[in-house]
Amino acid sequence: MVKVALFVRLEAKPGKEAEVEAFLKSGLAIVEEEPATIAWFAIRLGPSTFGIFDAFPDEAGRQAHLSGQVAAALMAKAPELLATSPVIEKADVLASKLPQKAPGFLSKLFG
Numbered sequence: 001m002v003k004v005a006l007f008v009r010l011e012a013k014p015g016k017e018a019e020v021e022a023f024l025k026s027g028l029a030i031v032e033e034e035p036a037t038i039a040w041f042a043i044r045l046g047p048s049t050f051g052i053f054d055a056f057p058d059e060a061g062r063q064a065h066l067s068g069q070v071a072a073a074l075m076a077k078a079p080e081l082l083a084t085s086p087v088i089e090k091a092d093v094l095a096s097k098l099p100q101k102a103p104g105f106l107s108k109l110f111g
Contacts, residue, residue, distance in 0.1 A: 001057060002038050002039065002055040002056065002057060002093045002096045002098065003056070003057060003058055003092065003093055004055070004056050004057075004058065004059055004061075004062050004090065004091065004092055004093060005053065005054060005055040005056065005062075005090075005091040005092075005093050006052070006053070006054050006056075006062060006065070006066070006088060006089065006090060006091070007051060007052070007053050007088075007089045007091060008051060008052040008053075008074075008086050008087065008088050008089070009045075009049065009050075009051050009086070009087040009089075010024075010049070010050040010051060010052070010082055010086050010087075011048060011049055011050075011082060011083045011084050012048040012049075012050065012081060012082060012083065013081060013082060013083045014048070014083075016080075016081045016082075017047065017048050019081055020050055020081050020082070021044065021050070023073075023074075023077060023081065024042035024050060024052065025042060027040075027042060027052075027070045027073070027074075028040070028042070030068070030069045030070050030073075031054070031065070031068075031070055034064065034065055034068060036056050036057060036058075036060070036061025036062075036064055036065065037054055037055075037056060037061065037065050038055050038056060038057060038061075038098065039053075039054060039055040039098060040052070040053075040054040040055075041053045041054070048083075055093060055096065062090070066088075074086060
């Protein structure tokens with residue numbers, strides 16, 4: 001069950017939009033290895049505005065993610081790619097709908 005989340009707003013430096021997009025896309029492989037990251041989305045909100053939304057079952061999962069590889073890479077790349085520091089907002093999830101795993105042999109095909 002998802003109980004807590006993060007919303008991170010990122011503003012790319014002029015001319016760095018494609019690099020920010022590529023960086024965010026590369027983060028997916030890393031968060032797929034985080035068992036407590038239930039949902040993770042890299043999003044584009046505008047021409048130079050991006051975001052990350054991720055959800056966790058509890059505070060321990062959220063803290064593990066904040067201490068993980070994606071967060072470290074983001075902070076390391078921020079001065080080069082971002083016009084301002086990332087804005088990280090913690091949120092409580094009031095309700096959610098997530099896909100269920102497919103039953104039986106279908107789960108092997110479709111997760």
